[in-house]
Amino acid sequence: MRIGTWNLRLCPTSTSETGRAISAWLDDQKADLWLLTEVHRDWHPRGGSIAVSPPRSFDPEAPKRWAGIETRLPLTPVPAAGDHPGEEGLALARVEVDGRQVLIACSVLPWKGAGEYWHGLPEGQIQQFAFVLDHHVERIRAERRDDEPLVWGGDFNQPLRRPIHGGTVTGMEALLAALDSLGLTALTADADHLKGLMRSIDHIAVSRHFTGDPAKTHLPLRTNGKDLSDHAAYTADVVLT
Numbered sequence: 437m438r439i440g441t442w443n444l445r446l447c448p449t450s451t452s453e454t455g456r457a458i459s460a461w462l463d464d465q466k467a468d469l470w471l472l473t474e475v476h477r478d479w480h481p482r483g484g485s486i487a488v489s490p491p492r493s494f495d496p497e498a499p500k501r502w503a504g505i506e507t508r509l510p511l512t513p514v515p516a517a518g519d520h521p522g523e524e525g526l527a528l529a530r531v532e533v534d535g536r537q538v539l540i541a542c543s544v545l546p547w548k549g550a551g552e553y554w555h556g557l558p559e560g561q562i563q564q565f566a567f568v569l570d571h572h573v574e575r576i577r578a579e580r581r582d583d584e585p586l587v588w589g590g591d592f593n594q595p596l597r598r599p600i601h602g603g604t605v606t607g608m609e610a611l612l613a614a615l616d617s618l619g620l621t622a623l624t625a626d627a628d629h630l631k632g633l634m635r636s637i638d639h640i641a642v643s644r645h646f647t648g649d650p651a652k653t654h655l656p657l658r659t660n661g662k663d664l665s666d667h668a669a670y671t672a673d674v675v676l677t
Contacts, residue, residue: 437468437469437509437533437673437674437675437676438465438466438467438468438469438671438672438673438674439467439468439469439470439471439587439589439640439642439671439672439673439674440462440465440467440469440470440471440640440669440670440671440672441470441471441472441473441542441589441590441591441624441638441639441640441669441670442462442470442471442472442473442638442656442665442667442668442669442670443472443473443474443591443638443665443666443667444458444472444473444474444475444665445474445664445665445666445667446474446500447474447475447476447499447500447501448476449476449478449479450476450478450479450480454664455476455479457658457659457664458656458664458665459480459482461656461664461669462482462506463482465654465669465671467671468507468508468509469505469506469507469509469531469540469587470505470506470507471503471504471505471540471542471587471589471590471640472503472504472505472506472542473502473503473504473542473544473590473591473638474500474502474544474591475488475500475501475502475503475504476499476500476501477499477500477501478499479504479506481506481507481508483508484506484507484508484509484511485506485507485508485511486504486505486506486507486511487504487505487511487513487514487527487528487529488501488503488504488505488527489501489502489503489504489516489523489524489525489526489527489542489544490516490523490524491524492524492553492554493521493524493554493555493556494552494553494554494555501527502524502525502544503525503526503527503542503543503544503590503591504527504542505527505529505531505540505542507531507540509531509532509533510531510532511529511530511531512529512530512531513527513528513529514528514529514530514539514579517575517578520571521554521555521556521557521567521568522567522568522571522572522575523571523575524554525543525544525545525546525554525568525572526541526542526543526544526571526572526575527541527542528540528541528542528575528576528579533585533676534676536585536676537581537584537585538584538585538586538587538645538676539576539579539580539581539584539585539586539587540586540587540588541572541575541576541586541587541588541589541590542588542589542590543572543588543589543590543591543592544590544591544592544593545565545568545569545572545590545591545592545593545594545611546561546564546565546567546568546593547593547602547603548561548602549561550564550593551564561604561607562604562606562607565593565594565603565604565606565607565610566607566610569610569611569614570614573614573617573618576588576618577618585642585643585645585646585676586618586619586620586642586643586645587640587641587642587643587646588615588618588620588639588641589624589638589639589640589641590638590639591637591638591667592611592637592638592639593637594607594608594611594637595608595629595634595635595636595637596608596611596612596622596624596625596635596639597625597626597634597635598634599633599634600634601633601634602637603637615641618641618643619643619644620641620642620643621641621642621643621644622639622640622641623639623640623641623642623648623649623650623651623672623674624636624638624639624640624641624650624651624670624672625639625650626650627650627651627652627653627668627670628653628668629668630655630663630665630666630667630668636651636653636668636670637667638667638668638669638670639670640670640672642672642674645676645677646674646675646676646677647674647675647677648672648673648674648675649672649673650672651670651671651672652670652671652672653668653669653670654668654669654670654671655668655669656669
């Protein structure tokens with residue numbers, strides 16, 4: 437299966453000029469599963485299904501969401517649990533791959549200054565990152581069934597390698613520990629960031645049930661040559677073994 441992740445920037449609608457260009461590019465990649473961030477609640481999955489995270493606290497009536505899972509595989513959304521502030525940055529679902537259930541998690545984790553757009557977070561960049569990261573790990577762990585394959589990705593706002601711009605070394609170490617605790621391998625660890633100043637902050641990580649090569653970096657462009665988003669997109673081909 438081919439897995440992709442991409443931050444669509446500012447949650448465009450499917451019917452906007454940007455949304456139509458994004459949809460066309462997504463379809464060209466022929467991915468089985470997309471972990472989309474900054475996505476619209478009513479994003480059209482073009483023959484597939486989509487599950488999105490709960491409303492955002494700073495604009496709760498708006499249809500914009502932090503995270504979404506789009507796929508043409510059979511999909512069963514996992515409902516949000518409780519009122520923890522971290523819930524708004526997490527979409528959970530199961531997909532069926534060759535008759536086997538796979539748990540899928542798509543996350544957005546806090547960035548520097550996230551508190552302005554994400555209510556209920558503690559003070560401080562490191563504290564905010566850890567607060568949401570720990571909640572997402574616990575939600576994934578609580579939902580995951582015995583020996584269930586797992587895919588976790590999205591916009592983690594944190595590279596897994598130095599140099600680090602925007603994130604923190606503490607955040608990098610915490611994220612690496614979280615991936616390890618879930619038995620995941622990040623296929624994006626050495627992928628490039630859009631601007632080439634550091635490694636990717638968007639990630640695709642898979643459990644030992646999958647084999648696959650490192651993720652590929654894509655720089656989707658508009659017809660005028662400008663970037664479609666302020667993030668690169670990433671795809672990885674994996675096999676469920």
